Amino acid sequence: MAESSAPGGYPIPITVEFTGGLELLFGNERKHKVVLPARLENGSSPNISFLLGYLVDNLMQDERKDMFIMEDSVRPGVLVLINDADWELEGEDAYELQAGDTIVFVSTLHGG
Amino acid sequence: MYQTSEIDANIARLRQQIAGTEAHLRQLKVQLSRAEQQAKEAHDLGQTYDGGHPVEWQAETLAALSQKIGSSSRLHEDGIPATTPQHSGEPLLLSSGDVSSPSSKGRWPLSTEEYRRYGRQLILHEVGLQGQLRLKSAKVLVVGVGGLGCPAAAYLAGAGVGTLGLVDGDTVEVSNLHRQILHSTNTIGIGKVDSAVDYLNGLNSLVNLIPHRAHLTPQTALEIISSYDAVLDCTDHPTSRYLISDACVLLGKPLVSASALRTEGQLMALNMPPKPPGDASGGPCYRCVFPKPPPAESVVSCGEGGIVGPVVGVMGVLQALETIKIIATGTVDRADSNGKTSEMHSKANEAPAPASPSLLLFSAFSSPPFRSVRLRLRRTNCASCSAQATITEASLTSGSLDYVAFCGVTSPLDILAPHERIGASEYSKLYRSSPHILLDVREPVHFELSSLPGAINLPWSECVAKPGEALLQDVERLTQGREDEGRDVLVVCRLGNDSQLAVAKLKQAGWQGAVKDLRGGLRAWRQEVDPDWPDY
Ligand SMILES: [Zn+2]
Numbered sequence A: 001m002a003e004s005s006a007p008g009g010y011p012i013p014i015t016v017e018f019t020g021g022l023e024l025l026f027g028n029e030r031k032h033k034v035v036l037p038a039r040l041e042n043g044s045s046p047n048i049s050f051l052l053g054y055l056v057d058n059l060m061q062d063e064r065k066d067m068f069i070m071e072d073s074v075r076p077g078v079l080v081l082i083n084d085a086d087w088e089l090e091g092e093d094a095y096e097l098q099a100g101d102t103i104v105f106v107s108t109l110h111g112g
Numbered sequence B: 001m002y003q004t005s006e007i008d009a010n011i012a013r014l015r016q017q018i019a020g021t022e023a024h025l026r027q028l029k030v031q032l033s034r035a036e037q038q039a040k041e042a043h044d045l046g047q048t049y050d051g052g053h054p055v056e057w058q059a060e061t062l063a064a065l066s067q068k069i070g071s072s073s074r075l076h077e078d079g080i081p082a083t084t085p086q087h088s089g090e091p092l093l094l095s096s097g098d099v100s101s102p103s104s105k106g107r108w109p110l111s112t113e114e115y116r117r118y119g120r121q122l123i124l125h126e127v128g129l130q131g132q133l134r135l136k137s138a139k140v141l142v143v144g145v146g147g148l149g150c151p152a153a154a155y156l157a158g159a160g161v162g163t164l165g166l167v168d169g170d171t172v173e174v175s176n177l178h179r180q181i182l183h184s185t186n187t188i189g190i191g192k193v194d195s196a197v198d199y200l201n202g203l204n205s206l207v208n209l210i211p212h213r214a215h216l217t218p219q220t221a222l223e224i225i226s227s228y229d230a231v232l233d234c235t236d237h238p239t240s241r242y243l244i245s246d247a248c249v250l251l252g253k254p255l256v257s258a259s260a261l262r263t264e265g266q267l268m269a270l271n272m273p274p275k276p277p278g279d280a281s282g283g284p285c286y287r288c289v290f291p292k293p294p295p296a297e298s299v300v301s302c303g304e305g306g307i308v309g310p311v312v313g314v315m316g317v318l319q320a321l322e323t324i325k326i327i328a329t330g331t332v333d334r335a336d337s338n339g340k341t342s343e344m345h346s347k348a349n350e351a352p353a354p355a356s357p358s359l360l361l362f363s364a365f366s367s368p369p370f371r372s373v374r375l376r377l378r379r380t381n382c383a384s385c386s387a388q389a390t391i392t393e394a395s396l397t398s399g400s401l402d403y404v405a406f407c408g409v410t411s412p413l414d415i416l417a418p419h420e421r422i423g424a425s426e427y428s429k430l431y432r433s434s435p436h437i438l439l440d441v442r443e444p445v446h447f448e449l450s451s452l453p454g455a456i457n458l459p460w461s462e463c464v465a466k467p468g469e470a471l472l473q474d475v476e477r478l479t480q481g482r483e484d485e486g487r488d489v490l491v492v493c494r495l496g497n498d499s500q501l502a503v504a505k506l507k508q509a510g511w512q513g514a515v516k517d518l519r520g521g522l523r524a525w526r527q528e529v530d531p532d533w534p535d536y
Helices: A048-058 B002-049 B055-065 B090-096 B112-122 B128-137 B149-158 B192-203 B218-226 B238-251 B309-328 B393-397 B403-407 B424-430 B444-449 B468-478 B498-509 B521-528
Strands: A012-019 A031-036 A078-082 A102-107 B139-143 B163-167 B208-212 B230-233 B255-261 B264-270 B332-335 B341-343 B358-363 B370-374 B437-440 B489-492 B515-518
Touching (some): A031 A048, B112 B128, B139 B149, B149 B163, B149 B192, B149 B309, B192 B208, B218 B393, B230 B238, B238 B393, B255 B309, B264 B309, B309 B358, B424 B521, B468 B498, B489 B498, B498 B515, B515 B521
Parallel strands (some): A012 A102, B139 B163, B139 B230, B163 B208, B437 B489, B489 B515
Antiparallel strands (some): A012 A031, A078 A102, B255 B264, B264 B358, B358 B370
16 A cells, blocks of 8 residues: 555545534534544554544533543434444444545434 | 513404404305305206216216315314214215215226326326325324424325324414414414314315324323324424334334424434334334433423524425325335234335435535435344334333433533522612623624623633633633723523523632622523513
């Protein structure tokens, strides 16, 4: 792979989107461009689990972390979509991010 | 003053309702006299043709003459179908059988009116005669007659769904009317189900409307849903969403579920195809997608969060469309006597379509506004639809499943000591005389609608994300040049929740001066002090 020729590989640019009210936790911005390192300190590639922590530490503006993360995963009522598919179809939090991926976090709505 | 103006408004509304009802009555009388005239003509025609005219032609002629009666559907008491015609003009006309019923002796499977009424969809390959006949024999239940249920029911009735059940225990309020299109100013205070029946009957009297004038409960859900073929979840809370999904899985009914808030909506067809629990080829249920309920404090209603009318309207219309697709294509058939829905056998040679569950996301102010995503299949450990399901008909009807406890409840926020709060009446006597900083922590869009004189707007949504230090700096900055107001702070918000949080945060950050909140927020201010304060 060409990427691995660079020391540690090339950074991974992805798009992260928040919807269903989650955007309110992220400065009321729905769409964010995020660039992840190609290799983590422990030598592994960044996966969704890493992304969750990264978003809480770097992008989240609201102090109420448990409105997004509970027990090291997304809180109940939040769907994670990897390139327009439920993350459970793609390996959940172990999915390794690829350049150009779009990850959408959707809070379920209840109003009617 | 306040009392009188309320009563005056009430009198005006009652007058308006009486006027509306009287107009309706006049209309009905005109319809009746027209019907009686037609009945007489039909009777005379029958006399004239008797003996010389083929029986089926007589039936057709009578069918044509009976078109404008507009009352082949009748209101029933809750859940009990009426079978005898009650219209005074009808016995004469119906001597050859109910012309709109499939057993009509006419030459055609649909009545003359039905060809005309449904012609625009009948000529589509996707519906056609078979699709229309399926719609006509279908029984569909709409749970919730609000922002989703109103447009959904209107399109289903318009399309000629034979039997339409409506479930809701609420009454119509004026704040419903910007989106709940079956209700009107004349039906404020009336049950939503009755208001909807009134409208739908005027739209298409061929539809058999069945009112269920109470919210669905675990005890009633199975019995009500069992007599329908498909269900639309148009409710507004997780408790009802889990309940309806569980009942649909147990009874083998497809479920079309939608929701909306602010500028966004979501749509899913669940338990589609509707296979028994444990059959992996069935579509996922609500619990497969959301095995755990969201924290109660993350659940926002339309009243709290707001809703753009056409946004929820779009979602309700899409629910009707999805239901029409399911029924007209013959994917599911009518409920049999056991209440189970069996799959259609008319396409016997085709294997039933495998489940390809999807979630449609609508975001009115995003580009593009629609996005469809693939959902997971059934969860192998689902509490409702898997082989290991723990939810049974018995556990549902016995009431041992507590949906409210499962989803949790938010208790009213009460984190301040009594001396840290001030009532609206008390504040009304103080606010001019004692200098203080008045901090309004509502969103700017609320603040623009109405604010107290001298109030400073600092939205809680911004404060909550900040460290206490930054919050203190914000307040210092906003109060510069207003030193005469002193250092005491009174915090107000819409309902008196965020204001408590703001008081606690200011105190924790070490604000120099007394900090209190207005108990009950600006709603209490309107109720206790200023009746003209906007009620939104
Ligand atoms: Zn399930």
